[in-house]
Amino acid sequence: MTDLHHPTIGADALAKLLRNSAETVTLLGPDGRVRYEGGNTEPTLGYESLASLSVEDLLHPDDIALYRAARLEVLSAPGAEVHGEVRVGHRDGGWAWVEFTARNRLDDPDLNGIVLTTRNATDRRRSDRLLAGTAQVLEAIAASRSLDEIVDLVRHLVADQGDVELAALPADVSALAEVLATSSFSAAEEASRLLGLARSSHRVASELRRRALVDDLTGLANRTGFTEALRRHLEGPRRPSAVLLFDLDRFKQVNDAYGHSTGDALLERVADALRRVVRVGDVAARFGGDEFAVLCDALDPGDPEQAAAAVGRRLALALNNATEPESHLRIAASIGISVDDGTGARWRDPEAWIADADHAMYEAKRRGRGRVVLADDTTRRAVGERQRTEVGLRAALDDGSLEVWCQPIVRLSDRQVVAAEALLRWRHDDGRLRSPAEFLQVAEDSGLMGAISVHTITKAIEVAAGWPDRSDLAPVLVAVNLSATQLLADDLVAVVQDALRRCQVQPGRLVVELTEHVLAADVDLVVERLSELRDLGVSLVLDDFGTGWSSLQMVRTMPFDAVKVDRSFIAEMGSDPVADDFVVRIVELLRTLGREVVAEGVEHEEQMVPLRRAGCEFGQGWLFGHPVAVGAFAETYLGVGALGEVG
The missing domain is CATH 3.20.20.450 (EAL domain)
Incomplete structure (x- = not known):
């Protein structure tokens, strides 16, 4: 009966077994030269035989130091064992990653050498790099990195697979997408998927940012967008400029009497009127409800207050002419204006500037609505008086x-x-x-x-x-x-x-x-x-x-x-x-x-x-x-x- 635990096969059968194994077994002499090879190295390295070759002759220059350290370690004592991965030269001039295990069998009289077991790790390394590159791209997408940065990561992911040089991959997102769609690179499909995801994410992020900065109803900037524009304006070169703030007189009555659809139509007419009045470089915004704002940049330096007041009057006239088509309602507004003379002495904070215009608007309402009022010491004193009145009222209760x-x-x-x-x-x-x-x-x-x-x-x-x-x-x-x-x-x-x-x-x-x-x-x-x-x-x-x-x-x-x-x-x-x-x-x-x-x-x-x-x-x-x-x-x-x- 055959002993299954200790089978005996002939030399030819053993050679055939090794040739069909995914691993190659090589016996190295103490000098590092190949004394025996078992298995088929041709698929991995393109050589029919490695006999008499030195391992160092096959290694990538950057991996020789690693090999020498491993060799010294394995030679240090009988039975010593070392594991690692190195790049080995392919006969066609390329490089293949090989994982190895080296065992010291110099004390074995039958072997008297180093038993080196190797396996082709190129595909696994490619797969690992692809997974790592994919994770890096996904992290960049999740972190809302710029599209240019993500495109660069995708290019590196493709080049790391060794099919193409990085310089041959275009940096333009559309051009890269076209190259990937028509190429046979090993990572082309995954790279195309990631690039598509990045572009889609970028479009969504752009739309979300647009919605965060733009009023949906009118298409004007919203308060956040206006405040950002005002902050950029204050950080740039200072010029005479003004913030105009207004809301529509008795707008709530319009909503209640005619319905919110008529109210929305009226707000859209106001936005149209604003677009006709503002100049290139100015910023118009709807803060919400019936409250609107305008940043008027680069006013006449000779008399910026009069220039701002003239804009306010033109705006009031444009609004008054902007009737709502179904109800024929005319629009009136109370407009407050705060002027910055361009010296940088008054306004450094956007919210403070908006508040000053708001106080002027409040004064316009107090004077009878439908007015244009410039913020000055009087309106600012009125703010102080209102604050004192509020404090006094709380105490009076x-x-x-x-x-x-x-x-x-x-x-x-x-x-x-x-x-x-x-x-x-x-x-x-x-x-x-x-x-x-x-x-x-x-x-x-x-x-x-x-x-x-x-x-x-x-x-x-x-x-x-x-x-x-x-x-x-x-x-x-x-x-x-x-x-x-x-x-x-x-x-x-x-x-x-x-x-x-x-x-x-x-x-x-x-x-x-x-x-x-x-x-x-x-x-x-x-x-x-x-x-x-x-x-x-x-x-x-x-x-x-x-x-x-x-x-x-x-x-x-x-x-x-x-x-x-x-x-x-x-x-x-x-x-x-x-x-x-x-x-x-x-x-x-x-x-x-x-x-x-x-x-x-x-x-x-x-x-x-x-x-x-x-x-x-x-x-x-x-x-x-x-x-x-x-x-x-x-x-x-x-x-x-x-x-x-x-x-």
């Missing part, structure tokens, strides 16, 4: 210096006080009272309106709870005027409910007054909030009717109990028959719609005649009483039966 005053509202038939309008006043340290017109806009801008709303509503309800009962008369109502921000606050209804419950005041004694401008906010949300207040039992009044944009149709559809006719209509009554007739018609129409009517600003007896003739039920004004502090209201106005008459 804590120290009680925000006071509620009341002015009577009377029934015209007998001048009996039926209600009081709660008016907010801010008492300064010097004792002076500031009206809401002086601080409410700052409160809106600084986010204090919510706290002020809670304070005013709570104080007004507390005041009403303290008024004495009048046995034969209905309780006096208290009216509170709310802005859009206050009305649309999420917690408004909860605040009202809490104050009414805590003070034990019936909801019907509270009246909420809203100006026409409040209706220009989110109409659906306004109607929802008004309905919630009505369901609670609170009365609703439309204030300052005739000064805004509301129509009788709006009055009819909104859940108002009463309408206050603005004082501007009442002022000429009693002295101008045309004014008398006009107000009479307004009152008649409002009464036809089922609304009670209050005349504001009644100051003279002569005004009473046409108001009574029109059927106006209620009035408010100095004829009936000035505002007084809440503590004095009951004594001043609730202790008499009829104002102006002794009860």
Whole structure:
């Protein structure tokens, strides 16, 4: 029976076995010359036989030192073993990578030499280099390296396979892609894939960067893009230049009345107008919403402020002419301008420069909208004043210096006080009272309106709870005027409910007054909030009717109990028959719609005649009483039966 563990084969069979092995076994003498070879070296090196050749004669010059060190190590002791990889010359002049294991068998009398086992490592080395090169290219793509850098890595990846010299591969991405598509290089397919991935990634990255810097709707720069452009401008040669900042007057009303598609169309018209006004080298941007900016570079050095103001006027005119095609709405804007004289003395920070233009824009709005205002010491002082006002308001909410005053509202038939309008006043340290017109806009801008709303509503309800009962008369109502921000606050209804419950005041004694401008906010949300207040039992009044944009149709559809006719209509009554007739018609129409009517600003007896003739039920004004502090209201106005008459 054959011993499978120790088979015996002949010399010819052994030679055939070695020739068909992936490895070559070579016996070297102590001098490094080949004494015996077993296996086929021709596929790897192109030689039929290595007999009598010295190993060093075959090695790459850069690998001879490695070989000599390995040889010394393996000769150091019987049984020593060394592993490594070297390049061996191919007969055709190329180089093949060979991995080797050398074992010292000088103590074996049958061998008396170094047994060298070798294997062709060229394909594996190529594969390893391809994998390493691929990983390097992928890392570069992931790190968003430039396309030129990635192309250079791909070129090295191809050249490292040994099929082509690096210099023969074009550095242009398109040309390289074409070469790879038509070549038979071993790495061409992988290199083409990587190059395609890099180009695709670069396009995506470019698009993402474009989107990060460009406004999608208008195609103008966005705030980030504008700020980057401004930073580059400040880092370059300084020239007289200006930042213009503007937003569209009453744009929110357009959105609410006509829809966001019309609003977007209007914004696109603004962008078109901007492109017509700006010059080559200028930068136009949309910051978001209806806010736009322009960097005007290289202004007239003789008078850069006038040059910037002229650009602002041209812009205002272009905007005014840019009507929205479907609604035919004309565009108006408040424009603030901040000028840099080019000396580099003022602006070094883009955000500070933008803020200066923003302050000028705020001043343009304060002066009546549709204005062009240059930033100067006055606008900058106004910024300081607004900051001081904000700080003071925050303190006033804590120290009680925000006071509620009341002015009577009377029934015209007998001048009996039926209600009081709660008016907010801010008492300064010097004792002076500031009206809401002086601080409410700052409160809106600084986010204090919510706290002020809670304070005013709570104080007004507390005041009403303290008024004495009048046995034969209905309780006096208290009216509170709310802005859009206050009305649309999420917690408004909860605040009202809490104050009414805590003070034990019936909801019907509270009246909420809203100006026409409040209706220009989110109409659906306004109607929802008004309905919630009505369901609670609170009365609703439309204030300052005739000064805004509301129509009788709006009055009819909104859940108002009463309408206050603005004082501007009442002022000429009693002295101008045309004014008398006009107000009479307004009152008649409002009464036809089922609304009670209050005349504001009644100051003279002569005004009473046409108001009574029109059927106006209620009035408010100095004829009936000035505002007084809440503590004095009951004594001043609730202790008499009829104002102006002794009860």
